[in-house]
Amino acid sequence: MENLSKSNMKIALITDAWQPQVNGVVTTLVELVRELEALGHSVDVIHPGLFKTRSCPGYAGIDLAVSPKRVLTEKLDAFAPEAIHIATEGPLGWAGRSYCTKRGLRFTTAFHTKFPEILHAALKIPLSWGYALFRYFHKPSSGVMVPTNGVLRMLEVRGFKNLRGWTHGVDTELFAYQPQPRLYPPMGTLVRPVSLFVGRVSYEKNIDAFLNLDIPGTKVVCGVGPLEASLKQRYPQVRWMGVLPRHELAKVYSAADVFVFPSRSETFGLVMLEAMATGTPVAAYPVDGPLEVLCKAGGTDDGVHHGGVLHADLQQACYTALTVPRHEARLRALDFSWAQAAQLFEGYLVSAHQDKLMHSGLNLQSGQNINHVATLAKKPVTPLS
Secondary structure: OEEEOOOOOEEEEEOOOOOOOOOHHHHHHHHHHHHHHHOOOEEEEEOHHHOOEEEEOOEEEEEEEOOOHHHHHHHHHHHOOOEEEEOOOOHHHHHHHHHHHHHOOOOEEEOOOOHHHHHHHHHOOOHHHHHHHHHHHHOOOOOEEEOOHHHHHHHHHOOOOOEEEOOOOOOOOOOOOOOOOOOOHHHOOOOOOEEEEEOOOOHHHOHHHHHOOOOOOEEEEEOOOOOHHHHHHHOOOOEEEEOOOHHHHHHHHHHOOEEEEOOOOOOOOHHHHHHHHOOOOEEEOOOHHHHHHHOOOOOOOOOOOOOEEEOOOHHHHHHHHOOOOHHHHHHHHOOOOHHHHHHHHHHHOOOOOOOEEEOOOOOOOOOOOOHHHHHHOOOOOOOOO
16 A cells, blocks of 8 residues: 655644634644644644634633534645544534545544533533543544543543544743742732632633632632633632733743642643743642643652642642742653654544555554653654655
């Protein structure tokens, strides 16, 4: 069978999450596209901004494409991609899935977000129903990219197939290291220590666990979401910053003494890496995302944490994280590279056409440990030819 060249490849990326949305999925995909283009590929991003949209119920700022099949079909036909990746399970994701299955085209997908947990928290929809729907969505995928070993194992237990371990990265230049917490004038003079949360103020983030902590100093929240108005009323002593441009967000990270990550349902948690890159240590629960970020043992809690503290008692994690040297947080963040994440992604892609076989130098199979991915991240990145 014919091998496709890994250079100058035409890749269609279909996603319901794209700018101007602000979240970890968008950050991941923007960085991925930038790195793939740097490797010489042509990437056509098919996103909601190209369609008529409506707001996602309960999530202001997230617009979803309305009846996208016809326009999506026209765009894919015109682009004629050699590889197709469906990043999300929204209207565009389903339309892209339909396009591929009806034409017998191969494609890859990604599991970025535990939407079944979100649906359960917001609407009380049973988890089993949500995962049954998502299992059906990903069933024809030639490779489901998963950001942590813990999530990969969870999906295996729930019957998902063709899983691929795919780590993420952080921009260590934008999120520059600061050996001491800096003053960020827009926040004003705050009583220290400053404890920071960054993310959507929504059901799945478990933000109450942060806001209810009995810890000294000042709590700061950067983000907006459906719970924002009610939480502002309940917690007027918290400094609410809203959504900030990324270059300003980097300054907020570096002004904090500890970054608190209260979520128990994240698939990764890029905000932790961004905070750590500036030198701010993390306090979190020992769950999937934090385990992958703070533990070098492939997402397994071996009791040795790098760049922060994991503890079942979040308050204890906060107190202990304040003793973590800032240079240790930065050092751990340097283990994560967007360039390496893009090379892994490239290796998992498949030819859209059945009569061609795409060379895959990194074809990790379901269940392989992401320790291998972490090892690869330390190697120099060279374009594959």
